[in-house]
Amino acid sequence: MTRYADDLALAHLLADRADAVSTARFRALDLRVEAKPDLTPVSDADTAVEREIRAVLAARRPGDGLLGEEYGEQPPTGAAGRRWVVDPIDGTKNFIRGVPVWATLIALLEADRPVLGLVSAPALGRRWWGALGAGAHAGPDLAGGTPIRVSGVGRLADASFCYSSLDGWIAGGRLDGMLGLMRDTWRSRAYGDFYGYMLLAEGALDVMVEPELSLWDIAALVPIVTEAGGVFTDLTGRPAPGDGSAVASNGPLHADILARLGRPAAR
Structure with a gap:
């Protein structure tokens, strides 16, 4: 059992909830897309995924902070000062054009240092995750993950x-x-x-x-x-x-x- 085992399990739960929302809107004929102030696009799927993640974290980790791309910062109230950071759909331009390369990004920070990360790409049928001291893994879910490793290329x-x-x-x-x-x-x-x-x-x-x-x-x-x-x-x-x-x-x-x-x- 690693230090972040419970947090990894929660991150996968967040990804399950996010995937259910995003896949239902992927290639939807009634998908709504608007331009943010910086002129980048945002879809109704981006905002719906972040709302879902915020609701789960409010119930499961009420003392943790949260920074999300669409709804901003919620400071931590717990003594540990932990903060989740979420990109509800990374690759929104792909998402709105029907390209399957997009994902929900979920991170946990302690003292502003990323200590846990999960990337869920449901249209590719794959997730990747890692936490300090626990290695990095990829697979369909937490139970089906296998270790991954960078290359040894030296030139x-x-x-x-x-x-x-x-x-x-x-x-x-x-x-x-x-x-x-x-x-x-x-x-x-x-x-x-x-x-x-x-x-x-x-x-x-x-x-x-x-x-x-x-x-x-x-x-x-x-x-x-x-x-x-x-x-x-x-x-x-x-x-x-x-x-x-x-x-x-x-x-x-x-x-x-x-x-x-x-x-x-x-x-």
């Missing part, structure tokens, strides 16, 4: 390199570094969102990078990647979530990636 020339999109790297003055990595790695693909990180944790690829993320985008991913043996920092090399950027790798490649992407080009 960029042999590495599969993953990213979200090029827009943020252009805006941040790091496009030259990105293009260099694309040339020097064995393969580069933009799987995007949560999926690249989970493929990294499974050893199917070796590096995943993004220039700008919110806490709900990243918190659940960190324990899964690190418990699978990987390294997860921001672009400055600080442990994630850091400044909101992300460099996740299998470990041996990490220093080289940071050297290439960590410093924007002079203007």
Whole structure:
């Protein structure tokens, strides 16, 4: 029995409830989509999933805090100062277009450190989870999970390199570094969102990078990647979530990636 066994069980319950809501709305003809103030889309499924998770946590963990993408911050009232962080649907643009690569992200933070993460992608029929000291696993549910591990690839020339999109790297003055990595790695693909990180944790690829993320985008991913043996920092090399950027790798490649992407080009 690990320290976070009860929390992992609760995270899977939250995922069960979330999946029931989201799958019922996926590819629904009456799905409602609006633009948020930052012009990113939000569907009625995003808000319904977060409401469901909030209701369960209010009943099961009333002293814990909660930060959700759609309804904001609820500070903790318990002495432990624990906080759940939720992205009800990561990959909303995929969701609203009928692309099955989307997931609910659930994290638990202690002293602002992610100690537990779960990613549930019901349209892919798969979940990934990890907690400090408990390793990382993937499978259909808690009972059916098997351990996962990052790759042992040690050279960029042999590495599969993953990213979200090029827009943020252009805006941040790091496009030259990105293009260099694309040339020097064995393969580069933009799987995007949560999926690249989970493929990294499974050893199917070796590096995943993004220039700008919110806490709900990243918190659940960190324990899964690190418990699978990987390294997860921001672009400055600080442990994630850091400044909101992300460099996740299998470990041996990490220093080289940071050297290439960590410093924007002079203007």
